[in-house]
Amino acid sequence: MNTPESREGNLIRYIVYFVSYLMAAGVVKLVTMKSPVRIWDLILFTLISAMVLLFYIYRFNREQRFFERDFSLPWLGNFGLMVGLTLVVTAGRISVSWLQSYNKVAWYGFQTNYLKHESITMYWFLILAIGMVLPILQEFLTTGFLFNYMFRESTKLTATLGIITSGVLFSLLNFQASIPLLIINVLFGMLFAWSYLYTQTLWMPVYLAVVNGIILVIMT
Secondary structure, eight states: OOTTHHHHHHHHHHHHHHHHHHHHHHHHHHHHHHSSSHHHHHHHHHHHHHHHHHHHHHHHHHTTTTSSSOOOOOOSSOOOHHHHHHHHHHHHHHHHHHHHHTTTSSHHHHHHHHSSSHHHHHHHHHIIIIIIIHHHHHHHHIIIIHHHHOOSSHHHHHHHHHHHHHHHHHHTOOOOOOOHHHHHHHHHHHHHHHHHHOOTTTTTHHHHHHHHOOOHHHHO
């Protein structure tokens, strides 16, 4: 149950992590559906998100002794790559926003709610929750834990399947009732997963996901 060879143990652990994420995402949904933002809702969000994040970090760091990779490239070890991927994410997100402004692509659910309950407090909450907290938790699920448990073999086929699976899972975690948005999220998720495999460090996809999330909120 406590080793990589235990498929049952890996499945149970991943389900626990997934349920923990749903708790944090549920609180975010609760807050964004209300206007004005209530202090007790913010306190609940802070407690739940901090608890889940610390739990993820503790478990991920602890499991690295079992899921050690062949090498690890510091996420700042290739500054050109980081800048290039930042520009790709930024350009991609701006392009999506441009398409939304011309009604070529639907708006995200939280964007619609924000336009209904627009306020400074809500804006900064979205920056924190949608822009930072949820993207970090999502990358633990869609890259860190996912590749540790299911795609650890060093083959091109495994890497390709892992990238596709990660992209699909990322899109499901950010589920939208719009096929174009689902596809867009899959592509972003696949990019984040590729960056993880290339650098072998979780910091790169986490950084890119946060950049993506913050720009998404700013462009609302």
